[in-house]
Amino acid sequence: MTRLSDKYDPGPQIAQCGGINLGTPDLEKSLWFFRDTLGMEEVERRGNVSYLRCHQELGHHSLVLTEQAEAIVNAYSFRVRRPQDVELFAEELKRQEIEVLEVPAETEIGRGTAIRFLLPGGDHPFELYYDIDKPLAPEHMRSRLPSNSSKRRGLGVRRIDHFNIQTSPSTINQAEQWVRANLGFKRREFAYLPESPGTVMASWMSVTPQMHDLAIVANRQDKKAQLHHVAFNLQDFSDGLVAADILKDLDVSFSAGPGKHGIGQAMYLYVHDPASDHRVELYAGGYLIFDPDWEPIEWKKEAFPDGLTWYGDPIDTKPGSRGRDTTGSAGLHLK
Amino acid sequence: MTRLSDKYDPGPQIAQCGGINLGTPDLEKSLWFFRDTLGMEEVERRGNVSYLRCHQELGHHSLVLTEQAEAIVNAYSFRVRRPQDVELFAEELKRQEIEVLEVPAETEIGRGTAIRFLLPGGDHPFELYYDIDKPLAPEHMRSRLPSNSSKRRGLGVRRIDHFNIQTSPSTINQAEQWVRANLGFKRREFAYLPESPGTVMASWMSVTPQMHDLAIVANRQDKKAQLHHVAFNLQDFSDGLVAADILKDLDVSFSAGPGKHGIGQAMYLYVHDPASDHRVELYAGGYLIFDPDWEPIEWKKEAFPDGLTWYGDPIDTKPGSRGRDTTGSAGLHLK
Amino acid sequence: MTRLSDKYDPGPQIAQCGGINLGTPDLEKSLWFFRDTLGMEEVERRGNVSYLRCHQELGHHSLVLTEQAEAIVNAYSFRVRRPQDVELFAEELKRQEIEVLEVPAETEIGRGTAIRFLLPGGDHPFELYYDIDKPLAPEHMRSRLPSNSSKRRGLGVRRIDHFNIQTSPSTINQAEQWVRANLGFKRREFAYLPESPGTVMASWMSVTPQMHDLAIVANRQDKKAQLHHVAFNLQDFSDGLVAADILKDLDVSFSAGPGKHGIGQAMYLYVHDPASDHRVELYAGGYLIFDPDWEPIEWKKEAFPDGLTWYGDPIDTKPGSRGRDTTGSAGLHLK
Amino acid sequence: MTRLSDKYDPGPQIAQCGGINLGTPDLEKSLWFFRDTLGMEEVERRGNVSYLRCHQELGHHSLVLTEQAEAIVNAYSFRVRRPQDVELFAEELKRQEIEVLEVPAETEIGRGTAIRFLLPGGDHPFELYYDIDKPLAPEHMRSRLPSNSSKRRGLGVRRIDHFNIQTSPSTINQAEQWVRANLGFKRREFAYLPESPGTVMASWMSVTPQMHDLAIVANRQDKKAQLHHVAFNLQDFSDGLVAADILKDLDVSFSAGPGKHGIGQAMYLYVHDPASDHRVELYAGGYLIFDPDWEPIEWKKEAFPDGLTWYGDPIDTKPGSRGRDTTGSAGLHLK
Numbered sequence A, B, C, D: 001m002t003r004l005s006d007k008y009d010p011g012p013q014i015a016q017c018g019g020i021n022l023g024t025p026d027l028e029k030s031l032w033f034f035r036d037t038l039g040m041e042e043v044e045r046r047g048n049v050s051y052l053r054c055h056q057e058l059g060h061h062s063l064v065l066t067e068q069a070e071a072i073v074n075a076y077s078f079r080v081r082r083p084q085d086v087e088l089f090a091e092e093l094k095r096q097e098i099e100v101l102e103v104p105a106e107t108e109i110g111r112g113t114a115i116r117f118l119l120p121g122g123d124h125p126f127e128l129y130y131d132i133d134k135p136l137a138p139e140h141m142r143s144r145l146p147s148n149s150s151k152r153r154g155l156g157v158r159r160i161d162h163f164n165i166q167t168s169p170s171t172i173n174q175a176e177q178w179v180r181a182n183l184g185f186k187r188r189e190f191a192y193l194p195e196s197p198g199t200v201m202a203s204w205m206s207v208t209p210q211m212h213d214l215a216i217v218a219n220r221q222d223k224k225a226q227l228h229h230v231a232f233n234l235q236d237f238s239d240g241l242v243a244a245d246i247l248k249d250l251d252v253s254f255s256a257g258p259g260k261h262g263i264g265q266a267m268y269l270y271v272h273d274p275a276s277d278h279r280v281e282l283y284a285g286g287y288l289i290f291d292p293d294w295e296p297i298e299w300k301k302e303a304f305p306d307g308l309t310w311y312g313d314p315i316d317t318k319p320g321s322r323g324r325d326t327t328g329s330a331g332l333h334l335k
Helices: A027-037 A085-095 A172-182 A237-249 A304-308 B027-037 B085-095 B172-182 B237-249 B304-308 C027-037 C085-095 C172-183 C237-249 C304-308 D027-037 D085-095 D172-182 D237-249 D304-308
Strands: A014-024 A041-046 A049-053 A063-067 A073-080 A101-103 A114-118 A125-129 A159-167 A186-193 A196-206 A214-218 A226-234 A254-260 A266-272 A279-285 B014-024 B041-046 B049-053 B063-067 B073-080 B101-103 B114-118 B125-129 B159-167 B186-193 B196-206 B214-218 B226-234 B254-260 B266-272 B279-285 C014-024 C041-046 C049-053 C063-067 C073-080 C101-103 C114-118 C125-129 C159-167 C186-193 C196-206 C214-218 C226-234 C254-260 C266-272 C279-285 D014-024 D041-046 D049-053 D063-067 D073-080 D101-103 D114-118 D125-129 D159-167 D186-193 D196-206 D214-218 D226-234 D254-260 D266-272 D279-285
Touching: A014 A027, A014 A159, A027 A041, A027 A049, A027 A063, A063 A073, A073 A085, A085 A114, A085 A125, A159 A279, A172 A186, A172 A196, A172 A214, A186 A304, A226 A237, A237 A254, A237 A266, A237 A279, A237 B237, A237 C237, A237 C254, A237 D237, A254 A279, A254 C237, B014 B027, B014 B159, B027 B041, B027 B049, B027 B063, B063 B073, B073 B085, B085 B114, B085 B125, B159 B279, B172 B186, B172 B196, B172 B214, B186 B304, B226 B237, B237 B254, B237 B266, B237 B279, B237 C237, B237 D237, B237 D254, B254 B279, B254 D237, C014 C027, C014 C159, C027 C041, C027 C049, C027 C063, C063 C073, C073 C085, C085 C114, C085 C125, C159 C279, C172 C186, C172 C196, C172 C214, C186 C304, C226 C237, C237 C254, C237 C266, C237 C279, C237 D237, C254 C279, D014 D027, D014 D159, D027 D041, D027 D049, D027 D063, D063 D073, D073 D085, D085 D114, D085 D125, D159 D279, D172 D186, D172 D196, D172 D214, D186 D304, D226 D237, D237 D254, D237 D266, D237 D279, D254 D279
Parallel strands: A014 A063, A073 A125, A159 A214, A226 A279, B014 B063, B073 B125, B159 B214, B226 B279, C014 C063, C073 C125, C159 C214, C226 C279, D014 D063, D073 D125, D159 D214, D226 D279
Antiparallel strands: A014 A073, A041 A049, A049 A063, A101 A114, A114 A125, A159 A226, A186 A196, A196 A214, A254 A266, A266 A279, B014 B073, B041 B049, B049 B063, B101 B114, B114 B125, B159 B226, B186 B196, B196 B214, B254 B266, B266 B279, C014 C073, C041 C049, C049 C063, C101 C114, C114 C125, C159 C226, C186 C196, C196 C214, C254 C266, C266 C279, D014 D073, D041 D049, D049 D063, D101 D114, D114 D125, D159 D226, D186 D196, D196 D214, D254 D266, D266 D279
């Protein structure tokens, strides 16, 4: 079939928030959380590294758990739209004199060649890749629905949803603009620091119709390279309530939720992996943006509390209020 | 900000399923259904034409109700990604010697210039437009959330979701291939006619990460230019159950549902506007496709019943089983 | 049919929490809240008094709104199990030298003769009645389900659920024991004041398998005759979330919620009638008690926060924290 | 505390539908279903007999699985309100010349002395007991909520709800009247056989405010002593949908559902234990009856389909339509 689009070249693009590689001091305990409780499938284990995916993900993994001393983020990975986009992005990074490492295929099992660099202004280790295996789940776990890799289990997380990362107020504008200018992220909702108009306090951005695939937030303790949370998607708000009920009875640490954000209109429940203390958001609902001329929504100071918490358990933004605040990142080296 | 994407030209693209213009013999009765029961906002009325939108839509309308003798579809409208795409698509249609009408701005109130043509192989009147007003709702209806145009009401439909159209088995392949080749729709799930392998029985396609923005289905009575249903989106499966409960008590005609499709993993509830008998699907959930290398899922005969109805009230595909089957379309002329 | 039970006499008993008569300074505004927003049916209006019921209630009313200067509670009404129980309870009250008024039939429209007295230790005006009309709803509102009086509307409150009343710590034990000894309420869950072991801080009691039809709580400002809230029942937790969403957008005042109580395992959402500021709980779920040998659950200080809020928006028990604290009651006179 | 009720004697009464003892040819497979999938706790195992309860049940068990050749019901057990009621009911049975066996304590582990007899007109083996142990769950399963015995797991069944039993049309009136006259069940909703007015087709009865604790239905194949289904309660309708989704993917046999009954207003999902083929209803919602003067609702022929299925997957009442129809019962002997 000849397609009209074949006459055009959209250039290199990010397709989705693909996966995260989290360090944990206790792999078995983290597996109790992500696999046995949230319901992810452990697709593969190699030594002290485990690869997991959700039941609605066909790719090899969206979460890598690496047993290591430091509970930091080893990589934030984004999938690109076309095989050639990995190389095209690498060229652009070099043109901008940003240091880029090539991550050989199978460094993360099941994944092709990737590139790795530090987010300008954020220092978060970003990886871009295209190729990823799509293994069938073992027969006893395999879903009868071909759009699911495995049967729903546990709390029913169905796919990775987004990253929320933090950096210093002094460099956040650089980081936010860089992902918009170079990776194609669009600002969907945002707020400036009340004390510093024009400086991003938080920006929710996406390359997809989701309200955000990536949020960048100013870190109140002036730290760069921080993870606030990684989010996994649930089907319905009712799934979020069941998750809250079960996690509370399991005495898993909550930092906030359940509640509904005004920003994005989604249900949130922030809990912590008991082994690594990384914050995980169980996320449901939200609106989709199909308008090509979407005007980013600015949240001013007075309305901002409704933006954080439209209803439900309020989010406390004071550092250390509940649970670990943020998680640092590995630098520019291969794990 | 200089964007990397500025160096590239993605060509003309469809952004979303934008709206539908339905004929109804009784405007007030149709408004009872769409406005008072489903909960849409009537944004504007001009004579016998009413313009409505859902509470999560910022554009002027996604539904036009036109009081007229024939309960047919006057137009299926798609919004394009860039202002220039309307003209670029018009040029391509002329190049292919497809007749195109220009629909002047404000023919549908609030909308800019559009083009109108008949879908090759389907004869459905398609309209493409870019400009649309984004009026604020009246103050008493306006939502405190800036991402909603108005407060949630009634059964809580939040946006138009997709069209399901039908054409003759003898021309369906032409229609399906034409939208894929020219409008950028991607096949996500599909089935061939059991009696005619290679002939599309149903194809679910999208330009967005939704599993489908448009489905094309073979009409069992060999009719072209038919609407099977237009779908409106609900937030959660529980909203679909509440809708079923209330609509049943209002004695609105159901053709099937509630139930969950295996195809697309969404909840369905098919009901009929009591004035026009057009079929409307209340639709919730479903999975999103972010994989750039998505392999279309083929449904073979044995699995197809699970695809139609994974659980719940089974869909009966026999003509005339419950409610009006399909609705014809206006031809290539301006209303 | 001869019944084995005919050989026995269970004595006078309370059948259910039947209704409440609330004073409001602005009847129309209160009707906007209870009728137009929560979805109750206004069964009858006489002058400045309106009678309402929920769609799953067959009796004439469970809520009376009386326009008057003081936004107090005029009566808490309980239905008894048998016609003769009204008189039997009256005799017992007289035996105990508690002053009793006879409330003539039709004092509240649709209701038979009642008796009225002040709760010993609480001073809340309690009324006991048996006869109540069961009028059909107007045809356009009538449900097609005979177990519902009308079609579900608005936020879908389906029946009155319970009263939560407050009295002074110095008399609360008297009040709590009196309803248990005389009205047949059973303690289901309770807590003592941390500073005064043996003094009830809160006691949740029922005559039905509900965890509570009546709660009595110590008032921190030492006031007797207070209403903390009256609760209306929703079918599902998801209905509570939809209610929160809509009420928040309507800018109705929340005092807490949505959240889930550990005590009773039910969802709560406390909001205020904008006219009278009476607190209303929208309540869903909870467990039922069928065990005849149920051991009342005592909540000790450390666990109590989990009892109040198992998850969700935490209940703040500091006086005046959000919204009006409590509402006083009319004394021992007929309205 | 002296209670007013102490002056009266309500006589022997049934407190609740307490438990069922099911035969199964494959205990491990039945445990996969009831314990591992539905989420019950296996409290105890003795040889080929397993005792299970739901997470909201404090008593020792509500389900006994007995490995045996015949997949029949060994006993339907009801708990009485007072210790002396077991003996009082035994005396009444003897007075009526109904044969009664004494079932010694610990015949079912954890249970006190019971009596056993065949339901007149039904031949179902009924057992009445009062004493039952309330063991704590093992620490790792124990809930942090004292009103739950264990943490919610699996599909979240929280308690046994009701029995639906069948007998021959020629004796059904005897059976239905007997339980009403002697065990205190009240008719809540019912239908007569269209071909035989005055003969019960189905009667939903309760001793509690539930719409039914016991239903008796005419068996179309003229069999006595049949079980149609035993029901377990879920919290919300959304739990019923999640259960349907998961059970469908596990390829468990459905006989009908999910859907909502007009009769009782509850969600149903009928599935079959894959080992024994006993039908199990997962049941959510429904209305509660507090009216002491409740008028039983009669369902006439025309309305009856809406009564069976208000919305959702329709119940097919033709014998053998989907799954095993009914399950016979053991006679009057001790297992």
